[in-house]
Amino acid sequence: MGRRTVPAAPHAGRPDITVDRHWRADARRAVQYSLAFVGPIMLLDWCSGGLTLPRAGLWAVLGLAVLLIALPSRVTAGEGWLAVRGLLGERRVCTDALVAVRQNGGIAVHLVLRDADGRWLKLDRQVLDTNPLMWHLIDAGARRSVQRGTLRHGRQVLEELADRIDGQEARAVLTASGML
Numbered sequence: 001m002g003r004r005t006v007p008a009a010p011h012a013g014r015p016d017i018t019v020d021r022h023w024r025a026d027a028r029r030a031v032q033y034s035l036a037f038v039g040p041i042m043l044l045d046w047c048s049g050g051l052t053l054p055r056a057g058l059w060a061v062l063g064l065a066v067l068l069i070a071l072p073s074r075v076t077a078g079e080g081w082l083a084v085r086g087l088l089g090e091r092r093v094c095t096d097a098l099v100a101v102r103q104n105g106g107i108a109v110h111l112v113l114r115d116a117d118g119r120w121l122k123l124d125r126q127v128l129d130t131n132p133l134m135w136h137l138i139d140a141g142a143r144r145s146v147q148r149g150t151l152r153h154g155r156q157v158l159e160e161l162a163d164r165i166d167g168q169e170a171r172a173v174l175t176a177s178g179m180l
């Protein structure tokens with residue numbers, strides 16, 4: 001079987017590309033956590049008279065470490081592909097050639113998607129819960145994988161996820177219309 005190419009992400013402003021609409025707020029929150037960690041420590045160190053340039057540098061490095069830990073991955077999706085950009089680069093899969101979808105974790109649930117060419121990525125399920133357009137693109141690709149016979153593991157995970165997200169969307173529509 002020949003290698004498929006995963007399409008490169010076109011311009012983010014195009015309507016056929018969707019991005020995690022909460023990423024900026026989550027990134028801003030990561031910066032706030034970092035500053036909330038470093039600010040009081042530096043202030044206490046300064047008030048005690050112990051703040052020196054090397055110590056300030058150490059606190060700044062620790063603040064940067066908190067930022068890097070708290071900074072969420074950037075998720076984008078398009079017709080037939082999904083990409084997750086983290087600290088160590090970008091991972092991308094063909095959603096219409098998925099082989100397996102697995103769910104990991106109890107509290108912070110992650111999905112692990114693997115395509116027919118062996119590429120894989122890990123995705124926080126919360127991203128799909130809060131981005132129905134992204135879910136729609138992934139679901140459409142997964143359905144094509146089922147039709148082509150490539151998806152061997154994870155149909156149940158996708159069905160449960162579809163029930164969960166579709167239920168949330170239905171409740172939101174009913175609430176907005178005043179019927180719930």
